[in-house]
Amino acid sequence: MVTIHINGAPHEAPEPNRNLLSFIRFEAGLTGSKYGCGEGLCGACTVLVDGQALRACMSTVGTVAGGHITTIEGLADGDDLHPVQQAFVDESAMQCGYCIPGFIMTSVALLNREHYPDRRQIREALSQNMCRCGTYQRILNAVESAASNMAGGAQ
């Protein structure tokens, strides 16, 4: 039995080897983190563990025991969207939307560690994620805009 915290709430996991993404989606009921490939290649399952990006599909509950996990559902403060979420809305950076939670989490992790990323850094960081609808230009614009709005880590 291990305990993990997801969006501030403790969850008991009887099997430490349980796949983290499956646990988040089907035990914690937080389906915003998506299954896209199961191989850590598409980034749709990205969550934050203590502020850093992690591919939940390639992790187990045991590897994050004691850690604090943030999923897409835990990013907004009530009705107030996180600046990255707001920027995706403002730039219409989405089509089908399936990849978007993962992109947002990867972007938040980037902005946590790099407050003033340039366009090239954003492109490289987000190349860990896939959007098959091809909305990259909008996503890059959104992250650039969020970085500028957050102006050095005001989150």
Added chain:
Amino acid sequence: MTDAAPPTATIDEPGLHITGEVALGFPPPPRTYRSVAYANTSPDVEHARWLTVRPDGTVVCYTGKVEYGQNIRTGLAIEVADELRVPLDAVEVVLGDTALVPWDMGTFGSQSTARVGLQLRKAAATARKALIEMGADRLDLPASDVTATDGRIASNADSSRSASYADLIASQTITNPIEDEIPLTPKSAFTVMGADHKRIDAIARVTGAAKYSQDITLDGMLFAAILRRPARAATLTSVDASIAERMPGVAHVVHDDDLVAVLADTDEHAAAAVNMLQSQWQENAPKVSTIDLPNILLESGHDPYLMQEAGDIDAGFASAANILEATYFIPYVSNAPMEPRAAVAAWDGNNLTVWAGTQRPFGIRQELAQRFDIPEPQVRVIAPEIGGGFGSKSPYPAAHEAARLARIAGVPVRVAYTRAEEMMYTSMRPAAVITIKSGFTADGKITAWQFDAYHAGDRPFLGRRGSDTPYDSPNIKVTTYTSDSPLATGSYRSLGAAANHFAREVHIDEIAATVAIDPVEFRLRNLSHARFRRVLETAADKHGWQAAAGSSGSGQGIAIGVDVGSYCATAVTLDVKGREVQVDHVTGSLDCGLVVNPEGAINQMEGSIVMGMGTALYEAIDFQDGRVLNAGFTRYRVPRSNDAPHIDTLLVGDPETPSTGAGEPGIVPIAAAIANAVYDRTGQRHRELPLHRYLK
């Protein structure tokens, strides 16, 4: 989420309901049309409900279309808001639930704005007319002296005298038929349409609230993992489940005819147990592989279809000053939507509810009703948000698999494809070989054009799309053939049009280089079609096209295309380093007539360009003996953010021209534009895709 019973008709509820014809220009489903086609209306009512103004003044409209990224929810809401004179946020759009919406053939061919949008505008205009009459009565004025504005009917003379839609409807229940000839709002009076709008479903998409079929769970549900055949056309000869049955969490191992599956308490337990099934297979697929494909397509071509003919092609070549012949190859590519398909099925007696992210909820309803021999109204198919599809989610075997397993297990069952299943057991864009022979004068006029296209698969219309040439020539012969396909083929954005355009637009570039004329100038000399000329000229101009003959070294390329009635031109600038191509800048010019939602149209162009870039540069499905060898993203590369170009999109359609599709045209010229730009940069002329494999 556990409501498995079909709901009853709801037009008895208070509100102003607008009903209308169901089939919208498509043929109704055979026989069953009159009895079951009506979805949200009771079966004996002639018309389906399209729109309701609720007692609180908000509006809900209904369509059997689905949302899989094309943003029709917002586009349709904009059209309704404009016609009904309500704010955009007062409009809700209900999509793709067979119990609630009018029958619909399916979401494909970029038809949503053109057909459903028009129907909903008529419904909204009909509702507005009724509200104006009610408001005039209430205000004791002639209908000509009142106006609908911002959810109210107000006196023209004194705008303080008004009544809101909510006040007018109150607790009444009114049902009016759509007036087919009702005057629609002219463009000059649009206030919502044509402006930029945020998606009305954007918040749900950035907060994780949007529910896709992969996200549906029901109480007591079991997770399925299905035993898949190792190769196409393999048949199961034996299976031993004795180990799998004892694996943790396993509830059942089902063996029902051709379907063998493990049902377990978690997806992980199901997947672990299905791997422990000991199975033996008879393999029946032809022993051929990727390398054999061009010959298979050429040699097996049958059922020639004469798509276009003018003049005398043989005489044209006999008198031609120059002749050029070339062969082009387009491999299989995978739709590879980000969401692998999933379905959850629940039975309540003989009533079946299935959540399935399909483009054809009514088609799947009909299939399920036939499979289980129950009336269609007892089957409810709900298409939640769909994580991409690009054509491939019209057939939806996961819905059948879930329904069969749930019937046997007696509890709800979830079938969710893995990435490998999604890329191995669904359909591919058909591969094609295209041969072109052209005759032309030294000063760059095409005098003979022979185009023979061999598209894989058994649906001939796929390969016909976009095979006819838009260029002027006195002698033309365009023939399409149906060729054997070693893999299952299916729909993909623009069907065969992208392959046909690749071959034609590269060949046009080759002629231009042969006669040493700039590619834009060459196209204009052979193109009298006004809409084509406009997209070509605007794209070249905005892109900063530098006229040059032959390979200039600068890395610019251009191509034109037409699909679903919309015209498109794409100019690109790129660089080539070894086998890596970096596309820096793309300018796309689109004429899709009247643009309802510019943001949506531009987003679709950008997406089509990036997706088409993948097919141009990286994407090809490899196979051997019926096995897909690269069903996953380790060996199937798709464009990522560090490949993404800067894209400028120009919307150049005439607003007086009716709306045509915006979701597909952008993909038809891009691969040729890239191949032409690679030639311009390097002098290497490539006639086979993807370029990454052939660049030297």
